[in-house]
Amino acid sequence: MLSRVAENIYWVGRYLERAENTARLLAANATLHLDLPRGITPAWEPLIAMAGTQDLFEAQHSDYSEPEVIRFMLGSEQNPSSILSSLRAARENARTIRDYMPREAWELINKHHLDAGERVEEGLSKRGRHEYLKRIILTTQTLNGMLAGTMNHDQGYHFLLLGRNIERADMTTRIIDVRTDGLLPLENSGLQAFETLQWVSLLRSLSAYQMYRRSMQARVRRGDVLLFLFQSADFPRSIRHNLCNIERSLKTLPNHESAIRILYQVKSRILSTPVEKMQCTPLHHFIDQVQIALDRVHDEISNAWFLPPH
Amino acid sequence: MKNIDWKTYEAGKVWDELIDTENRPRPHGEQLAKLLAGMDADELASRQTAADLAIKEMGITFTVYSDETQGAIDRTWPFDIVPRIIAKNEWDTIEKGLKQRVLALNRFIDDLYHDQEIIKAGIVPQEIIASSSNFRPQCVGISPRFGIWAHICGSDLVRDRDGTVYVLEDNLRVPSGVSYMLENRLVTKRVFPELFEDYAPLPVDDYPSQLYDTLAALSPRDIEYPEMVVLTPGIYNSAYFEHSYLAQQMGCELVEGRDLYVDNDDCVYMRTVGGPARVDVIYRRVDDLFLDPEAFHPDSLLGVPGLLRAWKAGKVALANAPGAGVADDKVVYSYVPDIIEFYLGEKPVLPNVPTWRCMEPEALADTLANLENRVVKPANESGGYGMLVGSASTKKEREEFAKRLKQDPRNYIAQPVLGLSTVPTIVEKRMEPRHVDLRPFILSADQQQVTMGGLTRVALRQGSLVVNSSQGGGSKDTWIVPIDKE
Structure with missing residues (x-):
């Protein structure tokens, strides 16, 4: 397949996954908000920090109020990682390769983007938000299923999976990062009782709550939650699971040696690091390293298979 | 109702x-x-x-x-x-x-x-x-x-x-x-x-399969499945939808100029994930002058350097052939x-x-005298640009058009409305x-x-x-x- 097409389909995978994960994160934050005692609100600033868009946000807003943060992450045209921008980018990439994917899939991506734009006011209202975000998640899942069920599982499909799984691993680390740090003003506040809520919220952000319960058969505790999200072999959004999927896709492609080498390094770090015992600062540091390693896997993929830059 | x-x-x-x-x-x-x-x-x-x-x-x-x-x-x-x-x-x-x-x-x-x-x-x-x-x-x-x-x-x-x-x-x-x-x-x-x-x-x-057969018949290599591509100027071209549509319907690659290169053997290759792959037939949707910066516009980024050389050497077929536009x-x-x-x-x-060739003096005079009842078209434009529909024009438009006609009569024809x-x-x-x-x-x-x-x-x-x-x-x-x- 063409190198340019491989690159575009990889980005379709990444952008769709980014839109879906952002929707999950916003939905979970809204739920947490409802669970907390009156007067205590979850901080919205970390959500902006997670995507690395503080500078952009602060250039346009004076404070981190809920409506402003939601608008910025959901519908802002200026924010390149908002749900709407991600869907637009997915659609534009799909448009450059619409000859390559099944027609129904292109039509759904196109409709997904149109719908999200037309209903954006619904998503911004408190009443309509849940439905809006649910639709974003469901449509993306439908699309994933449609592609799995109707597209040849050839090299192109593996580039789609690579994009999706790298983005998912990256988003999982970002969500863990933002949810383990500074979400609630816990110190000396008498709110320790609500700590469990914070971990439940982290699991919910990744749609992991139910699977955690089944898999860990334990109450929700920090160490177990971290262990589950980094090292579970079974949960499809854990870092380990994503790395294994990336490995499988890489092995179907020619000239995969250097990409695989980097991947093995990060995989063995994940499996050998006792995340359950790490305090906030070392954990944050470790997550940074994992993100850098994922960037290197991306660079190797780009070097091996994408078009050389002009 | x-x-x-x-x-x-x-x-x-x-x-x-x-x-x-x-x-x-x-x-x-x-x-x-x-x-x-x-x-x-x-x-x-x-x-x-x-x-x-x-x-x-x-x-x-x-x-x-x-x-x-x-x-x-x-x-x-x-x-x-x-x-x-x-x-x-x-x-x-x-x-x-x-x-x-x-x-x-x-x-x-x-x-x-x-x-x-x-x-x-x-x-x-x-x-x-x-x-x-x-x-x-x-x-x-x-x-x-x-x-x-x-x-x-x-x-x-x-x-x-x-x-x-x-x-x-x-x-x-x-x-x-x-x-x-x-x-x-x-x-x-x-x-x-x-x-x-x-x-x-x-x-x-039937059109996509007829187009496929037409293109396949042009392949310089006598092989069962010649490699055919649709060459597009890219996503910003007005007909991009069509380019991708036809590629999809024929099951062949949609390529841009940067996906292709001509090697020392005068053959055309596309850059793929598995390395270079030889191309036999190019259904090109790029205008002649942008096809090959070596032969035509040197600053074109849409084309493929050496493409005309490959075509002349018979190593690749181009549809339509460069120069066909003369007709x-x-x-x-x-x-x-x-x-x-x-x-x-x-x-x-x-x-x-019925067509008046403005390059012929009598036809030019007749056209100028009857502009209101003529459609005047430039010889080499498409998309309806640069033409005058006499019956739907203002006096000022006709006067301006008459000036252009007199300056460059070779480039215009006139027809009744x-x-x-x-x-x-x-x-x-x-x-x-x-x-x-x-x-x-x-x-x-x-x-x-x-x-x-x-x-x-x-x-x-x-x-x-x-x-x-x-x-x-x-x-x-x-x-x-x-x-x-x-």
């Missing part, structure tokens, strides 16, 4: 394709007229809305450039759900005429790049070729397979007041529109299925009846629109006549094939004769319908 009443339909003074001068449906349109008359206006409008929505969701678009937004906009394709119907027996004659015409044009192009017999015989003057902006000296002496240069041709047909069908122009460079022809049929089936109960319009969807010239158009007689020894089946035929079109829940043309596509390689019908373009603005999508035009599904002999 009121139903459609053909009695009140004002067909005007031109030929209407569905309703005759006494407000009765023409024989091939009786069922359609009856069905439409049985629907109330709201029902009809809701079908139109459904079609618009389907087109938006299917992502059927074309790209226009706008000064206001300083960039390209991806616009949905305007479509009217009332089909245009042509009887099969009439179509058979048109098809015969198109094959004849395109065969003669291909002979003509081949002759121009070889011995120029037609010039020696004094039929076409030398200076027309010498001054043609689409004659490519780089192509002299090249012999493409089968002697065919224009493998894909789109000829525009119009019907005048008396019902005669004329050829208005031939597009031999990179004609577009065929994907909309195919999509229009799909949309009509989706939103207006009951129409197909009374009619069985002949199918149009696209509207001055050359005026000679087509002579060209047909010269190469085929036959009378033309389809007439040309034709009364383009109309088809009923939904305008705010009412049926109103709108002018149409028709662009069939003709494929040529080892054999010739013509699309079943073609793309009907419709001028959606009242009274407008300009059907180009870049200028407020839309389209209709086109049906070729067999008439039962009773």
